[in-house]
Amino acid sequence: xxxNAYSVEALAAALFCIGLAGVLIRRNLIVVxxxxxxxxxxxxxxxxxxTRRADLLVPVEGDxxxxxxxxxxxxxxxxxxxxxVALYRRFGSVAIEDVGRLKE
Amino acid sequence: xxxxxxxxxxxxxxxxxxVAVVKSREIFRATFALLGTLCGVAGLLAFYGATTIAALQxxxxxxxxxxxxxxxILVTDRPAxxxxxxxxxxxxxxxxxxxxLAALLIAIVPGMAGKVPGGRIxxxxxxxxxxxxxxxxxxxxxxxxxxxxxxxxxxxxxxxKEIRR
Numbered sequence: 001x002x003x004n005a006y007s008v009e010a011l012a013a014a015l016f017c018i019g020l021a022g023v024l025i026r027r028n029l030i031v032v033x034x035x036x037x038x039x040x041x042x043x044x045x046x047x048x049x050x051t052r053r054a055d056l057l058v059p060v061e062g063d064x065x066x067x068x069x070x071x072x073x074x075x076x077x078x079x080x081x082x083x084x085v086a087l088y089r090r091f092g093s094v095a096i097e098d099v100g101r102l103k104e
Numbered sequence: 105x106x107x108x109x110x111x112x113x114x115x116x117x118x119x120x121x122x123v124a125v126v127k128s129r130e131i132f133r134a135t136f137a138l139l140g141t142l143c144g145v146a147g148l149l150a151f152y153g154a155t156t157i158a159a160l161q162x163x164x165x166x167x168x169x170x171x172x173x174x175x176x177i178l179v180t181d182r183p184a185x186x187x188x189x190x191x192x193x194x195x196x197x198x199x200x201x202x203x204x205l206a207a208l209l210i211a212i213v214p215g216m217a218g219k220v221p222g223g224r225i226x227x228x229x230x231x232x233x234x235x236x237x238x239x240x241x242x243x244x245x246x247x248x249x250x251x252x253x254x255x256x257x258x259x260x261x262x263x264x265k266e267i268r269r
Contacts, residue, residue: 003111003152003220011115011148013209015122015141017202022126024198030131030176034138037169038122041145044161048154049220060236064244066149066157067233070164071248075255077169081176082262088180 008049016042029084029094033077040073107151114151118144135173142166152220156230 015038022035044066051062087099121140128134142165150158237245 005220008152008220010210011119013206014119015145016209017206018119018122018126020205021198021202024201025126025195028131030173030180031125031134034125034134034173037138037165038125038141041141041165044157045145045148045152048149048157049152052152052154052220060232063154063157063233064236064241066154067160068244068248070157070160071252074164074169075252077172078259079255079262081172082259084176085179086262094180 003049005050005053009046012042012046012049014042015039015045027096029087029096029099030081032096033080033084037073037077040069044069111148111151114144114147117141118148131177135170135177138173139166139170142170156233 019035019038019042022038023032026032026035047062047066047069049062051060084094088094091099093099118141121137121144124137125134125141128137142161146158146161146166149155149161
């Protein structure tokens with residue numbers, strides 16, 4: 001079966017923008033993180049699918065970059081959730097408006 | 105025909121659970137919806153032929169990142185915070201901005217015309233990418249490894265309770 005690149009891109013764009021809406025709408029920092037993961041996954045879909053287009057010869061580069069994205073996302077989640085737990089200890093909440101202050 | 109149905113099914117699962125992530129009122133539901141999206145994306149990756157990446161997606165995202173999210177919720181969540189609350193932008197404006205970006209992205213796409221083979225699993229899928237990591241991407245691979253190590257140490261340091269004297 002041959003998938004049209006158009007549908008691949010449309011699917012990834014939809015997923016990316018759902019994630020963007022989550023980042024803009026939600027107020028709990030954990031859900032904002034989850035929405036960022038959605039956006040990263042959308043990019044990965046594009047990378048993996050479009051590196052296999054028929055006119056490209058080497059299908060490995062998109063895969064490699066996608067794997068780097070997955071690993072960096074894991075790193076980001078580990079550090080980000082660590083910061084989130086530290087914020088919760090300090091402010092007693094993980095809602096965006098409660099942790100907005102940079103000083104004190 | 106079967107492959108088309110499979111593709112439509114995977115796309116529907118991915119997008120449907122993603123909408124549930126943004127819409128659901130409870131944090132636990134949102135996080136479990138993320139699990140559905142991650143599995144759908146893994147299925148799509150395998151459908152495009154990237155079986156190695158799909159397996160790693162399941163291992164790293166479903167196995168590690170998802171559990172980290174559950175852990176963070178259990179550590180921080182209070183029952184009063186489980187309800188849906190809107191953020192900085194009003195939801196209508198945020199939805200309008202997101203939908204506009206989606207329309208823009210989809211409008212740009214015809215410049216990227218092309219065909220993607222899907223629905224067949226290539227032989228030796230892991231060997232090619234493994235060789236690439238040990239040759240052309242060796243330095244990046246090592247740097248990522250060190251970065252992951254630093255990230256994990258940093259996470260432990262941040263989370264660790266301060267020792268009182």
